[in-house]
Amino acid sequence: ETGVTQTPRHLVMGMTNKKSLKCEQHLGHNAMYWYKQSAKKPLELMFVYNFKEQTENNSVPSRFSPECPNSSHLFLHLHTLQPEDSALYLCASSQDQSSYNSPLHFGNGTRLTVT
Amino acid sequence: GEDVEQSLFLSVREGDSSVINCTYTDSSSTYLYWYKQEPGAGLQLLTYIFSNMDMKQDQRLTVLLNKKDKHLSLRIADTQTGDSAIYFCAESIDTGGFKTIFGAGTRLFVKA
Numbered sequence A: 001e002t003g004v005t006q007t008p009r010h011l012v013m014g015m016t017n018k019k020s021l022k023c024e025q026h027l028g029h030n031a032m033y034w035y036k037q038s039a040k041k042p043l044e045l046m047f048v049y050n051f052k053e054q055t056e057n058n059s060v061p062s063r064f065s066p067e068c069p070n071s072s073h074l075f076l077h078l079h080t081l082q083p084e085d086s087a088l089y090l091c092a093s094s095q096d097q098s099s100y101n102s103p104l105h106f107g108n109g110t111r112l113t114v115t
Numbered sequence B: 001g002e003d004v005e006q007s008l009f010l011s012v013r014e015g016d017s018s019v020i021n022c023t024y025t026d027s028s029s030t031y032l033y034w035y036k037q038e039p040g041a042g043l044q045l046l047t048y049i050f051s052n053m054d055m056k057q058d059q060r061l062t063v064l065l066n067k068k069d070k071h072l073s074l075r076i077a078d079t080q081t082g083d084s085a086i087y088f089c090a091e092s093i094d095t096g097g098f099k100t101i102f103g104a105g106t107r108l109f110v111k112a
Helices: none
Strands: A004-007 A010-013 A018-025 A031-037 A044-050 A053-057 A064-070 A073-079 A087-094 A110-114 B004-006 B009-013 B018-024 B029-037 B043-050 B055-058 B061-066 B071-076 B085-094 B098-102 B106-111
Touching: A004 A087, A010 A018, A018 A031, A018 A087, A031 A073, A044 A064, A044 A073, B004 B085, B009 B018, B018 B029, B018 B085, B018 B106, B029 B061, B029 B098, B043 B055, B043 B061, B043 B071, B071 B085
Parallel strands: A010 A110, B009 B106
Antiparallel strands: A004 A018, A018 A073, A031 A044, A031 A087, A044 A053, A064 A073, A087 A110, B004 B018, B018 B071, B029 B043, B029 B085, B055 B061, B061 B071, B085 B098, B085 B106
16 A cells, blocks of 8 residues: 555546545655646646645645645645646655655545546 | 756667666755656655765666766666656755755656
């Protein structure tokens, strides 16, 4: 079992829907991340939480809303998305943002298609 | 600036060695990482090297670091078809907290 679990694996939603992506980590980490991976584009960091506090928001549109209720769980709430938001959304965790060697551990992602 | 660059594609024959190259710009790198992404999956940490080291070997994987030229490479010996994937180079930089910068990834094709 992967240390970082994302659900659902696939999601198709209309532009007027509201849905949520879920991420759970079983590694005892304190930092969690959302990344967007689109075809032919580099990985885009969206949000970072460190000890449940949001430390980074990389100019992400407000139709994406993150939530981190505790260090093990991270959500990405989606509403009124656009077709260009279709991508693979990856969750990751790391020990924390202060540790010297703190590699990211990724989940398998949610493949999102906006119709 | 913070930038990590990799070539986009590499094609090798099964059994040959693969060498994937990466350059980075930030001098405050602490650790450098290689990740592997197979189709339909997330990124999997393969190996890492501390910025004060020159080389690290782990079974079929050899990481070489030239800190002066800010050049990192990953050599895969006896490349197998199962090694076909996208390989990402990443650096961890000290910005007061630690931040990971990823390259765009190198897609490795292994021909049987």
